[in-house]
Amino acid sequence: MIKKRISYYWLCQCVGWSAFILLFIFFYITLHTQETPFIYHVLVLEAGIGFIVTHVMRFFIKSYKIVDKPVNEQVFYIFFISILFALIYAAIGTTLEQVLEIEAPRQKPINLLNKIMRASMGCFMFILIWNMIYFAYHYILKTRQAQLDKIRLESLVKELELKTIKAHINPHFIFNALNSIRALIDENPGRARNAITELSNILRSSMQAEKVETVPFEKELDIVKDYLALEYIRFEDRLKIEYQIDEDTLDQPVPPMMLQTLVENAIKHGIGKQIGGGVVKVVSDFKENFHELVVLNTGYLNGHIQEGDGFGLFSTKNRLQLLFGEKANFEIKQVGSDLVEARILIPVEIK
Template sequence: MRNKISTYWWCQILGWSAYTLVWTFFYFAIRSKPQPFFFQSLFTDAFLGLVITHLMRMVIKGFDLIRFDLQKQIFLLLITALVFALLDSLVFVSLIGLFNWELPQLKQYSFGNRVARALLTTFLFYLIWNFIYFTYHYIQKSRRDELDKIRLQSLVKELELKTIKSHINPHFIFNALNSIRALVDENPQRARTAITELSNILRSSMQSEKLELAPFERELNIVKDYLALEHIRFEERLQVEYDIDEDTLEQPIPPMMLQTLVENAIKHGISQQRDGGIIKIISNFKENHHELIVQNSGTLNSQNNTEGFGITSTLTRLNLLYGKEAKFELNTISDEMVEAKVILPVQVK
């Protein structure tokens, strides 16, 4: 159980205490004659203010009014201040009348008139309270957005470095160059194509730092080059299938994310199978979402490396870019097939 008073409650207590002290100061400094029931009315007013502003905060948080853009927030600031100031005025005037604490000169006015007079002052204080609350959270949200942007940029750079390392490490280069060398005499045209494919992969790795999102078609072409190179190494042990809805080709996705998923499928799936297997890449629209799926031969036990960079970076990037609008799933779809699925919001141009 937490014994520490939150910052919010410290601000509430200190703010309404200051409100009471200021009115007390003016009462003693400028009064011409004693005012009956002044302190009873003042403490009732301050207590009501604390309670009703807290209710107003609960409404603001409950309906998440902070999520709107600045123009709507200003409108909501005025509306919520007016509604709860009216509530405060109704309750305050009712209590003052119940306990007979009204000033003699105010008794001549009707209930509605007294509420309207109280509302003029109460609305001003509630407007100030709302202004402070909305401004604080607007600044906090701006800071969080900026921090998320910095984290995303840092993650993209880290991903680029990891991807470059995975492609230019001696083992990968050795396999790729050995495969190309073996083709030089028997199939010079395929060797030249393989060199181009390797060049495309390295170039795309270095360019990914500059992009936050990239067209799916671009990322698919990079993966095709990568799989073409891997096919030279695995030969008939690697079978590749594509099921691509052409309408998804222009959809933006995080750069190198698809390749990361395919690399995981090769490393934890195909390379672990004596007879190799199939990698199938699927892209389609489903229920107003863009589904990007990589299926591969293998078992989840050998591929369930949730602490690995590929899975961790995918989850983190999706969270930073899309929040709750994107999902990542890693599942077994049969005894011999594993599926990595990314669900992205559709971007409409």
């Protein structure tokens, strides 16, 4: 059987009012100059009354949901409640001390109302401190919960954005690839079978892209090689393919289908628009604390990137920012008279 753990509230109540008794006993023992009759009885009685009064006050606070009100209103209620319950605390304590005849003797007699007003001043300080601790605790709790909710919301938005982006990453070359494969069936059956396998690998990777945020670069590179092998069937000698890969980068995490998207963009907007074809070069290397991925292709940017260039470049920027933050970088620019460069920098975790 699992025992129910005592709540923080009851624990703080017990510890707080016990500390109240011990603190006053300590000061009495160390600082008193004359004996005070019934001092221990009075302390236990006041602590007990304080325990009950503050609990009733907490019920009042919860009933009117004061901790949920704006902070400026809470300040008003803290003082109002402290005054009200200090008077109640003082009235009960003073009356019981008089009834039980354990009050300290006085040189001059004081009527009950004056005793209550004097006692309420001290009670006010204790009640005010109790309220400040109680409201501060709930303020911190609400702030922390708001931060957690914000983090969860940002995480959910990030996840939804990634899923939205991934949902749009579907190879546009499928129909061209199928047409090329159909042409190969009679001409070169063996190459046609290989082409079907390559296309299958790409489609499988595209579907798996929705399930993971990153994959090893080696896996992404294999997909790019399959893709370029399929495109070579269509372009033949018009397409020249080059790789410059640092083997140490093969295990680095990259967003799935991202490099393939850039290579596809290079084929569609670069090689596909050149009568004489051109080159597509894939480079992977380390640059300081970054994994650098570069896709070079023959083609032109005409001085700017048009919005009509498609979803690929937009998705690349957004995925990098969502996954790696501001440290990651993506840019595409003209680096020669007929050469376009797409460059990605992904921060490398230093182990």
